[in-house]
Amino acid sequence: MTCAACVGRVEKRLARIDGVTAGVNLATGRARVLHPAGVPVAELVAAVERAGYTAEPLPAGAPVGVTAEEPDERWRLLVTALAAVPVLVLSMVPSTQFTAWQWVCFALAVPVVTWGSAGFHRRAWQGLRHAAATMDTLVSLGVVASFGWSAYALLFGGAGDPDMRMPFSLTADGGGAAHVYLEAAVGVPLFVLAGRLLEGRVRRRSGSALRALAELGAKQVCLREEGGEERLVPIELLLPGQEFVVRPGERVATDGVVVEGGSALDLSLLTGESVPVEVGPGDRVAGATVNVGGALVVRATAVGTDTQLARITALVAQAQAGKARAQRLADAVAGVFVPCVLAVAASVLGFWLGAGAAPQAAVTAAVAVLVVACPCALGLATPTAL
Template identity: 55%
Template sequence: MSGTTTQARDELAIGGMTCASCAARVEKKLNRMPGVSATVNFATEKARVEYGGEVSVDDLIATVEKTGYTAQRPAPAVSANPPEPSPGGTSGQGAAASSTTEDGSGSCNGSHDGSHDRELAGLRQRLIISAALAVPVVLLSMVPSLQFQNWQWLCLTLAAPVVAWGAYPFHRAAWTNLRHGAATMDTLMSLGTLTAFGWSLWALFFGDAGMPGMRHGFDFTVVRSEGSSAIYLEAAAGVTAFLLLGRYLEARSKRKAGAALRALMELGAKDVVVLRAGREVRVPVEQLAVGDRFVVRPGEKVATDGTVVEGSSAVDASVLTGESAPVDVAPGDSVTGATVNTSGRLVVETTRVGSDTRLARMATLVEDAQSGKAEAQRLADRVSAVFVPVVLLVALGTLAGWLLATGDATASFTAAVAVLIIACPCALGLATPTALMVGTGRGAQLGILIKGPEVLESTRRIDTVVLDKTGTVTTGRMSLYEAVPAPGVTEDELLRLAGALEHSSEHPIARAVAEGARERLGTLPEPEHFENVAGLGVRGVVENRRVLVGRERLLREDPEGGTASGTLPEALSAARDAAETAGRTAVLVAWDGRPRGLLSVADTVKEGGAEAVRRLRALGLSPVLLTGDNQAVADAVAAEVDIDEVIAEVLPEDKVAVVERLRGEGRSVAMVGDGVNDAAALAAADLGLAMGTGTDAAIEAGDLTLVRGDLRVAPDAIRLARRTLATIKGNLFWAFGYNVAAIPLAAAGLLNPMIAGAAMAFSSVFVVSNSLRLRHFR
């Protein structure tokens, strides 16, 4: 791809894929186009394509169709904004995408889901009818005591519709692929069942199998017999029923695996009450624009991202963050679309709509992750691409080998058919996508966004976790730490007078003192003659007392400060020294010509910070605290959360250098941060964990996003990613191991074709079921 060409990125919904080798073929054909880079995911049935130059979406669709499959742009993922018309003859889909489904859910992905539901229903009907016809055939063929006069002709009557109609999807796909000069799993399935059925027809009409009184036994392995008297109707019908069962369970499981993303997409509100010219008007949420003000009553969902301008309430954000406790909001606070207002009436001003909203971006991140491929899956795809031709050669070799070795056409044919049927590596194609779908979907429910499969590999390797201090380990807001009254003064009196005066100031330290006093005492008196002394503090009159709050210099320079001689009472002097040693900011309070107390404020450690560090250690990670603050402040915070390694007084632009230095020491580094100044370090680390309460830049740079902003979610995120990776590896081991072990058994004549069909079907079901266990991650 040329670096000068602008690359466009698009997504196509691919139809007609039945196995991993189908996905590999489509991917290969797309990647052969000039300037095109494509990834095709069998589980999500989507192609993620980057293209440039002269290539258009229509060209991409045409290439897929020439390969024997269908392609179209999928419906928009999140209907928070009117869908834009897409070029290339798919305009009808956009309309379907934003329509409301029959159950009133208004699913934005309704058309796609509807087609999946119809496909699943059709598959279920085909399975039930085929199974009902196949069971008598299998029983009559396997149990000699049930075989009556001319039983074989009844079996033919029952098996014919199963092979012709029940297995029709396999035959149709095999024929389509044959026309395009390709072979897939369907080729193996179709060839296996048709060969078994064809042999049976020959034996019935031209051999001895159609004679009255013919008896037929069953063996789990290949047995030698007279070829003209052997029929394989039970293999043809039974294998078809097993294959349909496997495909039905696989399709249903894939739908379950993607349920978390669909639920995420459907969380948003469908309509909203907007304030227009002083009146409340209910409109579809798509009509909201940035700057609009809308009303959220108790029990209603917040329609989109915005800022509260009127009212106060508690908002339940559990659907997005996994956090159970509602969060209090008041004017000036931000709220996120899809969260639920639990109590008071709110008026919210819209700040983001459509694909810019937090919900839409979450859905996009999850979908991107589900569309990716782990390195192990790329290997599996390469194996799948060459697997079918190899299996056809092995089957022919098996047939020839048995004929040469034994001269027994029946045993030779049986072994060859067993090879064809057992070989299907569908489990290989499902191993990674299903685990990724379930893992990332479960993460989204818990407020953990995993960017892609490459991230999973990183979580396994990391041994050091660098924690940014402000906003990650600490709240990033000053809070009142302690109040030390002078002898003869009560703590309540100190807080009441200082808090009342500081309440009139906008300084962060003043706000911390005022909030701390109000939390402890409730209401505070109103100050008079308030004056802000730049850089030193504030003074004014509270309850007829002239009060000063600020630095020691303010008390020395003001006659009412009582420290003109330069001395503080011993108790206050000791408290000041202790506060400053611990990295806290000390504020002195005086009234009536004497120092009356000391207040210390500090950026407080987040709730659960120490627990999070303890859990990170339990995962085998060494925590490092990184901050631009001075060493005393950093050491105090590190001691509170039990971190031994502290790197302080680092400029924002030097955080990357710290990460690189740690990596240079041979460590594999994870970085947890939330600010703009953390974005570069997050990108430079082997694994970046962005706090979702932080800036967009940090979230974009991170590999994992912790939506809630609670540090305790970080070890959960790493555990989930590691669990997902372990599931993928377990799936791939089973899928590879199954084929490696099964094909030689079949070629050696140790497997009956029907047993082979059942085993093949259930290998896929096993892989998907193993992935679904991730839904129960806690």
């Protein structure tokens, strides 16, 4: 998913199943689905796939899994920037234009429009196959329209003259001079790629709290069996009622009651208090707290998802999966934003052509609508900021 329009598509597709309600979070890439017992999970996954995306059930207690930064995306942004910046400078600063400058810009724009924007075109095509439009649709249309018109102007519209100069103008006319719009064709992918790379980093940091909580838990526990023998086993094998040993410097494996020994525990994980608290036989202890004193023997009272640490983690995950009122509003608006923008662009094109304007001015005005709207922060900034 790349924008709030994608979120709306997935939610609507899931809601078509009787008795199913779903809330999808763009920042975490998770869906919280309530469904009748008779609706299998496979049917929910199939509904998401029919919307053009993929999904899989999340294991209970799993931390937020945010994908690592893709090296290919960094390279794509770097190559796009190296090709786009000269085009932007030559197109926007007339004093830098030289003989056949527009053909140099055209050659630099080709890899940006094709390879650099390939992800936008692919996702836009996938959306069209599912009769849906997203922000990627606007990006793809804006890039293709501005590049296509520029190619036409270079080949057939007189802009291919090596001595052509394009003055800076605040209007579509530009004093009658030939115009190409390669700066829009390369600028939009550049800025959207940069924004999404930054957004991806924010998404990864948004899951750091859950990952940090998950890493606090003990991975192994030293069981004390009958006869006083001790055995080191994975924490998953610990059952309520079993006794385990906590040596100085170790973390308490799970919630329990002290049976033997006395020590001081660092409870800053739960209370924020940095001063260790003394505990002895009969005192309750929480998992993941640190033993800073003597050895303890603890009888487990809660394991797995029943521990305090697991409940804290679940609360944080629930908070990230939920939506604030502002985000729900942004998602609702984004669901109709793209179709409205496309309708406005088509209306603008038809209006100027019907008013007798030159095709260049009409296409320029329609492309301007797409170019201005496609990197809109509506669907990205709200979930990221929240």
